[in-house]
Amino acid sequence: MTKEFFKQVAKPGFMLIIVAALTLGVSSFIQSYFSVKGIKNGAMLRAEGQLEFDRLRIMDVVNQAEAAVRNSVWIASWCLNVPDSQQVVARRVVEDNPIVVGSTLALVPGYDPKHPLSAPYACREGDKIVIKSLATEEYDYPSQEWFAKAIEAGEGYWSEPYIDEGGGNILMTTYSVPIKDKNGQIAAVLTADLSLDWLAQLANNILVYDNAYSVVLSRQGKMMVGPKNEDQNENEKVQTYTTKVERTGWTLSIVIPDDEIFGGIRRVVGMVTILQLLGIGMLILILRFVAKNQMKYNEINEKKAAIESELHIASAIQKGMLPKNFPTSAQRDDVTLYASLTPAKDVGGDLFDFYIRDEKLFFCIGDVSGKGVPASLFMAVTRSIFRTVSAHESMPDRIMTEMNKTIADMNETSMFVTLFVGVLDLPTGRLRYCNAGHDAPLLVGAGVGLLPCDSNIPVGVKASWKYTLQEAPLFPGTTIFLYTDGLTEAEDVSHAQFQMQRINDVAVQALAGQKHEPQQLIDMMTNAVHRFVGNAEQSDDLTMMAVQYTKQQRDVRLLKSIVLNNDIQEVPQLAAFVDEVCEAVGFNPAVTMQMNLALEEAVVNVMNYAYPPGIRGKVTIDASANDVRLKFTIIDRGRPFDPTVQADVDTTLSVKERPIGGLGIHIVRQIMDSINYERIDGQNVLTLRKKL
């Protein structure tokens, strides 16, 4: 079970984790992908912006340099014919343009026959401008790029940058413009030297990224501005953005290490991934926890369901145990009975029982201390002991005493039961009863009142307690209403109790409307309680029983009477008596013979047991009849002897197993419709009845 169940929970759990992980992963991936793209774009825009800015600044300088030279082109051309005026032009170029660090007007070799090589060079030295000459052998200016290429290009020419050793190792570049003479021939080259130290500063003044650097390459690919060596990491990944500077043909690039651009997002992605993994990890832990709890919960639920189903079965068993065949007015003309029991839980501790034996109604109602399963078990035991004891005891006080001894002896759990036991003699309406701590029943007949009850202690408390017997006559039409404290203490939502007064009122109402038959009375009471309780939960078992004595006295005519001595030899006299009586009521011979047999057995029994051996005693036999039955009453003054409590004969036993004796009462029961014993005023009174 555990494995399968774990699979059941683990599978969806697994799927949950996988889905969560996928969702997170994919969404993270998408986010980071687009973020990176966006950042890259952003970087590109920024870099391009920066590049453009730098380029414009460079162009600005370039234009200035070009302008410096161009402005002096016409005067340079004019100076060609003026000896020694070259240096003036050169000086002017330098003077007028602060960015120009040097300038020369160099003649094409051989143009001036007097000075075949002439290249006066004006340059700054500190605050002053000095004139030098470039026309040295070592320098050989005609072969210099700035000279030769300008003449070759025929227009303005920017030279490749170079280090000017003479001028302090500065990176320089020269803009040269060929100068034409009056005849249109190129006669000289006018230059402006530009120091490029500002270039490095400008290029590396990158505002947007800390670790980015610029690279400026000359037209021929020579690096003019580049990273310091420490900055460079050959294996570093970089993004490079490039623009071209016109006129000089330089390439201006910004190099940004990837780390600079993406470092931030990478760290974020890293953190997010870690968080996601932590999250997934926690999810797994939580799922495991939930699964464990779920299994525990399911186990508990299964156990609970098992207990509940057992309780339901126990409840059904308990219901089944209660007697259901209530004698109705259709079935019996002497007593009607009805009862109802509603447990508060599935099983309860209230009990009632009744049965009729030998024209006596044995009934009881009780309440076991407590509720639920323990009380229900105790209730079952109590009921079964009631049946066992009352099978051989007809007096309620003796029944109660014996029940109490048995129950108190086996009572380990200090439970007890309040009990009311009643024995109603149906022929006479005499009620004998004993109350053990139970609520006094209500008598509903001439009026409504409580049956007076002695206060005996409940059953099961003290094994040696002697219970008291009480008697009351029941007149025809009277109903005894019995109940447990589930009725008096029924609570409504505000915990107010139903109480005795209300029970009384309902009974009075029932009596007034002549509706005090057992089922009617109980139904009325049930409705009243339900109305009172309303929606509140039932707090205790609700049990009610009602017994109505309905026997109408019929006209009786006494037929005959005979008195015999306790001598079995007088049995023939009894036979003659019985024959006469049976003839008088019109019994046929077969029935008459049976009457004879029954009377003989009953009377012989009395003769043998009522009086001590050797003592002469009298036995009186009365015969009376009403319109429905014939009745024989056998009376003696001997010791109390109840023949009805002898165990019935087991007629299924074989010869060997049969005891000799014990048949007499069995025969009487078989033949007569009822047999009833009472001890009245020191006399044994045994009544045998036969329907006509």
Place this chain on the structure above:
Amino acid sequence: MQVTIQEQDGNMIATLEGRLDTAAAPETEKAMSPLLDCEGKDIIIDCTKMEYISSSGLRIFLSIMKNTNGSHVYIRNITDDVRAVFVMTGFIHLFEFK
């Protein structure tokens, strides 16, 4: 109650006549005591003329049944009324009837 005991075809036959009630029981029992010394012969109790039997009579029959030494005990010709009593007490199953 009259009791007659004869031997016939190797069987002991006891013929009962009259009412076997509690008053008659002691005498009847005494009269039937020879049946207990039947020495293996079968016993037949003829009840053709027995009008009535009560529990004392049944007891006598039962004690005969119990105390024979292996002999079969048969009861012959019981009346309907007497049969009813045997049924009522379950004695109908204890005896063999001819």
